[in-house]
Amino acid sequence: MPELRQNLITRDWVIIATERAKRPDQFAAIRTEAPPIPCYKEDCPFCFGNEHRTPEIELLCLSDDRGWRVRVVPNKYPALSCLGERVRKTEGIYRSMSGVGIHEVVIEHPRHDITIALLSIPDVANILNVYRQRYRDIRKDPRIEAIVIFKNHGQEAGTSLEHPHSQITATPIVPSQIRIRIEEAIRFFDDMGECIFCRTLAQEMEAQERIVFESKHFVAFIPYAALSPFHVWIFPRRHTSSFEDITDVEILDLAYTLKTVLAKLYYGLNNPDYNYSIRSVPTRDGQTSYFHWYIAIIPRVSKSAGFELGSGMYINTAMPEDSAQYLRDVQFVVTNEDANIIKLLTGKEK
Amino acid sequence: MPELRQNLITRDWVIIATERAKRPDQFAAIRTEAPPIPCYKEDCPFCFGNEHRTPEIELLCLSDDRGWRVRVVPNKYPALSCLGERVRKTEGIYRSMSGVGIHEVVIEHPRHDITIALLSIPDVANILNVYRQRYRDIRKDPRIEAIVIFKNHGQEAGTSLEHPHSQITATPIVPSQIRIRIEEAIRFFDDMGECIFCRTLAQEMEAQERIVFESKHFVAFIPYAALSPFHVWIFPRRHTSSFEDITDVEILDLAYTLKTVLAKLYYGLNNPDYNYSIRSVPTRDGQTSYFHWYIAIIPRVSKSAGFELGSGMYINTAMPEDSAQYLRDVQFVVTNEDANIIKLLTGKEK
Numbered sequence: 001m002p003e004l005r006q007n008l009i010t011r012d013w014v015i016i017a018t019e020r021a022k023r024p025d026q027f028a029a030i031r032t033e034a035p036p037i038p039c040y041k042e043d044c045p046f047c048f049g050n051e052h053r054t055p056e057i058e059l060l061c062l063s064d065d066r067g068w069r070v071r072v073v074p075n076k077y078p079a080l081s082c083l084g085e086r087v088r089k090t091e092g093i094y095r096s097m098s099g100v101g102i103h104e105v106v107i108e109h110p111r112h113d114i115t116i117a118l119l120s121i122p123d124v125a126n127i128l129n130v131y132r133q134r135y136r137d138i139r140k141d142p143r144i145e146a147i148v149i150f151k152n153h154g155q156e157a158g159t160s161l162e163h164p165h166s167q168i169t170a171t172p173i174v175p176s177q178i179r180i181r182i183e184e185a186i187r188f189f190d191d192m193g194e195c196i197f198c199r200t201l202a203q204e205m206e207a208q209e210r211i212v213f214e215s216k217h218f219v220a221f222i223p224y225a226a227l228s229p230f231h232v233w234i235f236p237r238r239h240t241s242s243f244e245d246i247t248d249v250e251i252l253d254l255a256y257t258l259k260t261v262l263a264k265l266y267y268g269l270n271n272p273d274y275n276y277s278i279r280s281v282p283t284r285d286g287q288t289s290y291f292h293w294y295i296a297i298i299p300r301v302s303k304s305a306g307f308e309l310g311s312g313m314y315i316n317t318a319m320p321e322d323s324a325q326y327l328r329d330v331q332f333v334v335t336n337e338d339a340n341i342i343k344l345l346t347g348k349e350k
Numbered sequence: 351m352p353e354l355r356q357n358l359i360t361r362d363w364v365i366i367a368t369e370r371a372k373r374p375d376q377f378a379a380i381r382t383e384a385p386p387i388p389c390y391k392e393d394c395p396f397c398f399g400n401e402h403r404t405p406e407i408e409l410l411c412l413s414d415d416r417g418w419r420v421r422v423v424p425n426k427y428p429a430l431s432c433l434g435e436r437v438r439k440t441e442g443i444y445r446s447m448s449g450v451g452i453h454e455v456v457i458e459h460p461r462h463d464i465t466i467a468l469l470s471i472p473d474v475a476n477i478l479n480v481y482r483q484r485y486r487d488i489r490k491d492p493r494i495e496a497i498v499i500f501k502n503h504g505q506e507a508g509t510s511l512e513h514p515h516s517q518i519t520a521t522p523i524v525p526s527q528i529r530i531r532i533e534e535a536i537r538f539f540d541d542m543g544e545c546i547f548c549r550t551l552a553q554e555m556e557a558q559e560r561i562v563f564e565s566k567h568f569v570a571f572i573p574y575a576a577l578s579p580f581h582v583w584i585f586p587r588r589h590t591s592s593f594e595d596i597t598d599v600e601i602l603d604l605a606y607t608l609k610t611v612l613a614k615l616y617y618g619l620n621n622p623d624y625n626y627s628i629r630s631v632p633t634r635d636g637q638t639s640y641f642h643w644y645i646a647i648i649p650r651v652s653k654s655a656g657f658e659l660g661s662g663m664y665i666n667t668a669m670p671e672d673s674a675q676y677l678r679d680v681q682f683v684v685t686n687e688d689a690n691i692i693k694l695l696t697g698k699e700k
Binding site: 001002003005006008010011012013015017018020077079080081083087090093094095097098099100148149150157158159166171172173175176177178179183199203206225246275276277298303307312313317 | 355431517525661
C-alpha cells in the first residue's frame with residue numbers, strides 16, 4: 001500500500017508510491033549523444049572575454065591574478081524593476097503594487113563548460129561568498145522584504161543559458177510560499193518551544209536513514225516527506241535565520257558540502273537538471289528563534305505536474321530512504337587541491 | 351514597470367510582466383506536422399471495443415442506443431489504494447498514514463480522436479453527469495476527506511494516454527493546497543461577511559474586463575492575478591460549496607460553458623495542452639457560507655518553473671485583460687445540434 005507522509009515544514013502531504021517505486025538508478029538522466037560543450041563560446045554573454053555583452057553596471061566582481069572568478073550583473077530581462085518606489089493600489093477587493101525589486105545574475109565561473117559539481121571547493125566558496133555579499137548589500141534596500149538566491153541547471157529546470165550562473169531575486173513583498181513556512185515554524189515554536197528545523201535535524205541525525213552527507217557545519221539529507229525523487233535539503237547545524245549570517249569557515253564547509261552533494265547527483269544520476277534555492281527569513285524579521293535558513297535542491301528527474309496541479313497532492317515514486325542510501329554510496333575522484341582542503345576541514349585524509 | 355498583483359484566493363503574488371508581455375497569439379501551440387489521430391486504436395484500453403483491456407470492475411457506465419458513452423473504471427496504476435483503513439503513525443515529529451483513497455479514470459467518449467472542445471454539448475453533459483454521480487457515491491466513503499476531479503490534456507499537462515479521459519481522486523486527508531484556500535475563504539467571510547468567490551464574481555461582472563464567456567448559470571473569466579497565461583476560472587453564479595450540488599439544468603449550462611471555453615482555447619491557441627480541475631469544499635464540511643466550488647483551467651502555454659520554484663513567486667507574461675479580450679473574440683462554427691440546445695438555454699438564436 002502507498003504511504004502518505006506529511007512534510008512538516010510545508011504541511012504538504014505526499015504519496016510515497018512504495019509499490020510503484022522505481023530503483024534509484026532508474027532516475028538517471030538519459031542524454032542523447034551531443035557534441036562536447038566548448039570552454040568558450042563567442043556569443044555567450046557570460047564567457048571570459050565577452051564582458052561587453054552583459055549590462056554595463058557590474059554589481060560585484062571577485063578576481064585573483066587569473067582575472068575575474070565570479071561576476072554579478074543585473075539581469076538583462078529582469079522580472080522586477082530596480083528603479084521606482086513601492087506603490088500600493090487597491091481596486092475593490094483586489095490589491096496590486098508596483099513591480100520594484102532586484103533581479104541579478106551571478107556568473108559562477110569564467111568557463112562555459114563547467115558546473116558546480118566539477119568545480120574546486122575554493123571556486124564554489126567564491127560563489128557562496130558573492131551570494132553572501134550581495135545578500136548583505138541588497139537587504140539594506142528599504143523596499144525589499146525577502147531575498148531568494150536560486151539556480152536553474154539545465155533546460156528542464158527552466159534555464160535557456162548554458163553558461164553556469166545563478167540568480168538573486170529580492171521582492172517588495174514576502175512570497176506566500178515563504179510566509180506559509182514562517183507561519184508553520186512559528187506555530188511549532190509556540191507549541192514545542194524549539195525550532196522545527198533544529199528538531200528535524202536532530203531527528204534525522206538520530207534516524208541516520210535519510211542522511212546523504214555530513215560535514216562539520218552542515219547536514220545534507222532527503223526529507224522524510226520529500227515531494228519529489230532525490231529532493232535534498234542542506235541544513236546548517238548552527239541555528240541562524242538568514243544565509244547572510246554564515247561565517248567564513250562555514251562558507252568553506254558549505255562549499256565542500258554543496259559540491260559533494262551536487263557531484264553525487266552528477267555522477268549518480270548522470271548530470272540531471274536541477275534547481276536549488278537558498279531560503280532565509282524575510283529581511284526585516286532579523287534573528288528569530290523559529291526560522292532556520294536552508295538550501296533545497298530539486299533534481300528534475302520526474303514529471304508529474306498533472307496529478308499535483310489537479311489534486312493538490314504530490315506523488316514521489318522514490319523511497320526517500322533508498323534515494324539517500326544510493327547517494328551516500330556514490331563515490332567520485334577528489335583532486336589533490338580539494339583533498340588538502342577536506343583535510344583542513346575534517347582533520348582527516350580523504 | 352512590471353505590476354505585482356495578489357491572488358486573493360491563493361494569497362500568491364504574481365508578477366504581471368507588463369513590459370515583456372507577449373501578444374496573445376504568440377502563446378499558440380506550435381505543432382509539428384503529425385499523422386492524423388485515428389478514431390480507433392487497437393492497443394488503446396479506452397477505445398470502443400477494447401473494454402476487456404481496462405480493469406474488470408466497471409464503476410459506472412452511461413449508455414444509449416449507440417452503446418456506452420462514458421465509462422468509469424479504477425485507475426490501473428492507482429496513486430492510492432481503494433482497500434484498507436486509514437491508519438495514522440507517528441515517528442518522533444513525523445506523521446504518516448496508510449495510502450488509502452480513490453483513483454478512478456473517466457473515459458470521456460468511445461472515440462479516440464476527440465476532445466471536449468469538439469464534442470457536442472450533450473456529450474459534455476454526459477461527462478459532467480458522470481462526475482456528479484461518482485462524486486455523490488464516493489463521498490459516502492467514511493475514509494474520504496476531499497474529492498478532486500481533474501483532467502490532463504496533452505503531454506505537457508502530464509498525460510501519456512491520448513484517448514480523452516479525466517481522473518477522480520479522493521484523499522483520506524485534505525491536501526494543504528485546498529486547506530489554504532479554505533482558510534483564506536473563512537478569514538474573508540469573518541472579515542467581510544460574504545463569500546470571497548461571490549465577491550470576486552460580482553467585481554468581475556462589474557469590471558467586465560476579464561470576462562471570457564457568460565452563460566445563465568456560469569461565468570468564465572481570467573483571474574485578476576492569473577498565475578499563468580490564459581488561466582481561466584469558471585464560477586457558478588449560485589453560491590454552493592460542492593460540485594455535487596449542481597442541478598440537471600446547471601449541468602447542461604455548464605456543458606455549454608466548458609465546451610465554449612475549451613473551444614476558444616482550441617481554436618485561439620491551436621489546441622494547447624491544458625489541465626483543469628474541479629475544486630469543492632472538503633466532503634465533511636457540507637454546505638458552507640464561505641466556500642464556493644469552481645473550475646480552474648490551466649493551459650500549458652508557458653514554462654517558467656525555475657523562477658517559481660526558486661523565488662516562490664509567479665511570473666505571468668500575458669496581461670489578463672488582453673488574454674480575456676483575445677478569447678472573447680475567438681469565434682467558431684456551432685453545429686445544428688448544439689445551436690438548438692443553445693437556443694433552449696439562452697432563449698436566443700446563435
